[in-house]
Amino acid sequence: METMLKNKKIQVTGLSKENEVVNITNRENGAYPVRMETRNLNVKYGKVSAVKNISLPVYNERVTALIGPSGCGKTTFLRALNRMHDLTRNASVTGEVLLDGNNIYNPKVNPVTIRRKIGMVFQKPTPFPTMSIFNNVVAGLKLVGIRNKALLNEVCEKALTQAALFDEVKDRLNSPGGSLSGGQQQRLSIARALAIEPEVLLMDEPTSSLDPQSSSKIEDLIHELKKNYAIVIVTHNLQQAGRVSDYTGFFFLGELIEFGETEKMYTNPAHKRTEEYLTGKFG
Amino acid sequence: MRSIPENKTLFQRRLWDRFMVGLLLLSTILVMVPLLIIIGYVIVNGISALNWEFFTEELGSPARAMQGRPTGLIHTILGTAVVDLIALIIAAPVGLGAGILLSEYPDHKLNPPLRIINDTLNGMPAILKGLLAFALIVKPMGTFSGLAGGFALAFVMIPIIARSTESALMNIPWSIREAGLAIGLPRWRVVLSTVMPAARTGLVTGFLIAFARAAGEAAPLMFTSFGNNYLPRHWTGMILGPVDTLPQRLYSLAISPYKEWHAMGWAAGIVLLVFVITLFITARFLTRVKKED
Amino acid sequence: MKKKEEQINNVLKKPVGIIYRWLGDRIFLSAAVILGLSIIFLSLSMAWVLYGEGSLSFGEFGFWGFLRGTTWDPGIQLIFGALPFIFGTIVTSVAALLIAFFPAMAIGIFIAEYAPRWLGNIIENLVHLIAAIPSVVIGIWGIFVFAPWMREKVYLPVFNWAAEHYPSLLPVLGNPMGYGMASAIIILALMIIPYTTALTRDAIRQVPKEQREAAWALGATRWEVIRMAVIPYARGGILAGAILSFGRAIGETMAVAMLIGNKNNFPFSIMGPAATMPSVIINEFREAVGSLHLSSLMAIGFVLFVISLIVNLLAAYITRKLSISGGQVA
Numbered sequence: 001m002e003t004m005l006k007n008k009k010i011q012v013t014g015l016s017k018e019n020e021v022v023n024i025t026n027r028e029n030g031a032y033p034v035r036m037e038t039r040n041l042n043v044k045y046g047k048v049s050a051v052k053n054i055s056l057p058v059y060n061e062r063v064t065a066l067i068g069p070s071g072c073g074k075t076t077f078l079r080a081l082n083r084m085h086d087l088t089r090n091a092s093v094t095g096e097v098l099l100d101g102n103n104i105y106n107p108k109v110n111p112v113t114i115r116r117k118i119g120m121v122f123q124k125p126t127p128f129p130t131m132s133i134f135n136n137v138v139a140g141l142k143l144v145g146i147r148n149k150a151l152l153n154e155v156c157e158k159a160l161t162q163a164a165l166f167d168e169v170k171d172r173l174n175s176p177g178g179s180l181s182g183g184q185q186q187r188l189s190i191a192r193a194l195a196i197e198p199e200v201l202l203m204d205e206p207t208s209s210l211d212p213q214s215s216s217k218i219e220d221l222i223h224e225l226k227k228n229y230a231i232v233i234v235t236h237n238l239q240q241a242g243r244v245s246d247y248t249g250f251f252f253l254g255e256l257i258e259f260g261e262t263e264k265m266y267t268n269p270a271h272k273r274t275e276e277y278l279t280g281k282f283g
Numbered sequence: 284m285r286s287i288p289e290n291k292t293l294f295q296r297r298l299w300d301r302f303m304v305g306l307l308l309l310s311t312i313l314v315m316v317p318l319l320i321i322i323g324y325v326i327v328n329g330i331s332a333l334n335w336e337f338f339t340e341e342l343g344s345p346a347r348a349m350q351g352r353p354t355g356l357i358h359t360i361l362g363t364a365v366v367d368l369i370a371l372i373i374a375a376p377v378g379l380g381a382g383i384l385l386s387e388y389p390d391h392k393l394n395p396p397l398r399i400i401n402d403t404l405n406g407m408p409a410i411l412k413g414l415l416a417f418a419l420i421v422k423p424m425g426t427f428s429g430l431a432g433g434f435a436l437a438f439v440m441i442p443i444i445a446r447s448t449e450s451a452l453m454n455i456p457w458s459i460r461e462a463g464l465a466i467g468l469p470r471w472r473v474v475l476s477t478v479m480p481a482a483r484t485g486l487v488t489g490f491l492i493a494f495a496r497a498a499g500e501a502a503p504l505m506f507t508s509f510g511n512n513y514l515p516r517h518w519t520g521m522i523l524g525p526v527d528t529l530p531q532r533l534y535s536l537a538i539s540p541y542k543e544w545h546a547m548g549w550a551a552g553i554v555l556l557v558f559v560i561t562l563f564i565t566a567r568f569l570t571r572v573k574k575e576d
Numbered sequence: 577m578k579k580k581e582e583q584i585n586n587v588l589k590k591p592v593g594i595i596y597r598w599l600g601d602r603i604f605l606s607a608a609v610i611l612g613l614s615i616i617f618l619s620l621s622m623a624w625v626l627y628g629e630g631s632l633s634f635g636e637f638g639f640w641g642f643l644r645g646t647t648w649d650p651g652i653q654l655i656f657g658a659l660p661f662i663f664g665t666i667v668t669s670v671a672a673l674l675i676a677f678f679p680a681m682a683i684g685i686f687i688a689e690y691a692p693r694w695l696g697n698i699i700e701n702l703v704h705l706i707a708a709i710p711s712v713v714i715g716i717w718g719i720f721v722f723a724p725w726m727r728e729k730v731y732l733p734v735f736n737w738a739a740e741h742y743p744s745l746l747p748v749l750g751n752p753m754g755y756g757m758a759s760a761i762i763i764l765a766l767m768i769i770p771y772t773t774a775l776t777r778d779a780i781r782q783v784p785k786e787q788r789e790a791a792w793a794l795g796a797t798r799w800e801v802i803r804m805a806v807i808p809y810a811r812g813g814i815l816a817g818a819i820l821s822f823g824r825a826i827g828e829t830m831a832v833a834m835l836i837g838n839k840n841n842f843p844f845s846i847m848g849p850a851a852t853m854p855s856v857i858i859n860e861f862r863e864a865v866g867s868l869h870l871s872s873l874m875a876i877g878f879v880l881f882v883i884s885l886i887v888n889l890l891a892a893y894i895t896r897k898l899s900i901s902g903g904q905v906a
Contacts, residue, residue: 087788116794128808130811143796
């Protein structure tokens, strides 16, 4: 398995072969444990329900895509997974989100610890514009008081390599993060999220503000990253969801209509709404 | 899984977080306390020094106060009104004109330097505006005068009015102007009869703020309107001769060696404070009303 | 619709309409340009007049000689040097800014980041109030309440303590009469806080939500978000606010004149009386009789003008240089 993926990295250039890999791995899905799980998760903004009663597993070393028309609650759901709603004034979350069996909404759990275990990449690239590339990557480490230059260097190189950005920026690690192109900035944001070694990686439409070339780089990256992480990606791009994910959840009006293996859902959706959405009848 | 050690525990970081919040709060309190103390002192000392004569009598010589004869600052209050009004009459057209140029003719070549120079003028110490009015008005006239004081305060008001007029007019959507031009109105009619009425709350707010800023200034008046212990015999004396104004009189009373005058200084302080703060509150209230519209 | 078209045509056809439109626009624009030009003229004439009025003094002592001169004696020798006042202005303003900067920034952060909206509004209005209080009103409080209190509770104890233990410090500390450099600095610090606070708050409100969320998502605490994402992004506005405060401190006249003790002799001490450029103008201009004395005061006005000009332009330059747009550092 491991070698196969490695080989893929070298040989795959087109899309068809990537899909092959997905097919192969899907057959073995029993081997992947559940990393995260939501149980009856509800999110309300004031009195308006944005996410209704959603229970959904996130498998380790797999990519889970959340699709659905805009405004269907998929981003709201994703943000509930690392307690980002704590920051919104009138948002309230009920239900459970389990990370390795522990509820992250347990009052005893500090959201700060949770967010270090569950990294997040946003729609827009968000490098800290005044920090150097290097400092951007290790920003999360400096927070916990790591000052050891050798360790920081090592982590920085590793994270940038994982984010497939190292070769492009290794000669200018000290220039500001704002000086990179949009696609590079997004990979820098990913590197920054990876540097703190999260257990789960949440991606909120990570390619929506990028050009096609940068998008495909990010997609390749997701394939690489799933070897080590559980990944949840929100996307409005159905082709992208099909290309990168192993599991797909279809959201509609705040509800989870269907969840299952991507391949099955794309070829043989169980619900009529899913089929209509996938075939472009609405959304 | 994790290979990275954490040198700071979460407890330490949260403690630091709380500590910084405490520091922010402490700074806020540290600044609020003297502010409230100042206002408290002015109110308490001012009210106890205020009496009916304060608003009806003129100041006269220090002997008058020391012998307990009635004395007040009626000439100062009238003088302040005259000087401030002169300033407003001079400053309003200049500030409005410049503001209209900046907002209604955005491509005019004069605008970039005008904007920088106007902001610079706004940042210039008020005392320099007094020196300018001294050189331009007092020297040629050969006497200190309310007119010179009015000019000095106008120099304080002009850049503020220009800026606030610009931003008040800018807030009016461009489509309103286009609608006016489309029905064949010439540009100047559009500005005068559609844009400016639409922006009137913003314009008035700017005038009030400029007026309040100038009304509290003493420095430009010390050597322009100079000050006067008596009411001029004829009202023209307020414009053409030296005239008293509240901020300048307050300073003179405070640095005088007479206890009775110190008390009058506090009284002048509360009158000035109430006047200026009323202007500011009205201005802020208008801004809020406008926002809710 | 047709009616309107007819109206337009009527206006365009009439010769009166042409005058009304064409000439009206010309006159209107000319008036605006003239009024705009008058502001430019006013500013230039300020420089010109101050230099012209001060030229007698500049001629007598030389421009640099006037700036470097440490003696100011309008009574006997008729020697005028501006250095004590330039020094007094710079020292009081820098010290006031050092004292005011962090609290002012802290209030701005507190209003924008921590305080609930109602509390933030109250504090914001109170801070604006500081700027609204006339300088002379703060001055009268300074003269009759603040300075005597400082003398009893701070200056005298410090002075007595120093006299007992470190007599060599006494010349540095100066006369603890209450009216002096230290009192003026503290009052000045209070008075310039609103400018830094207002610009800090504005700059913080401009920080995009995404920047904050990025920091939250890295597992930052609230303060760490402010330090990592908010303050760096808002640094241009914060710095501009500080410089603006500095500019206000340089030009602040009445409260300083009422508290600083106004002593021309150089060098100054910490608690003892001193003078600044505006305070000496206020104190001596009304009584100045000699033409050289008057000219020297105008010359000080010119120096004050130049320093203010530099500070103002610097603030504008820094705001532009450090502002961040769209994630790009300009």
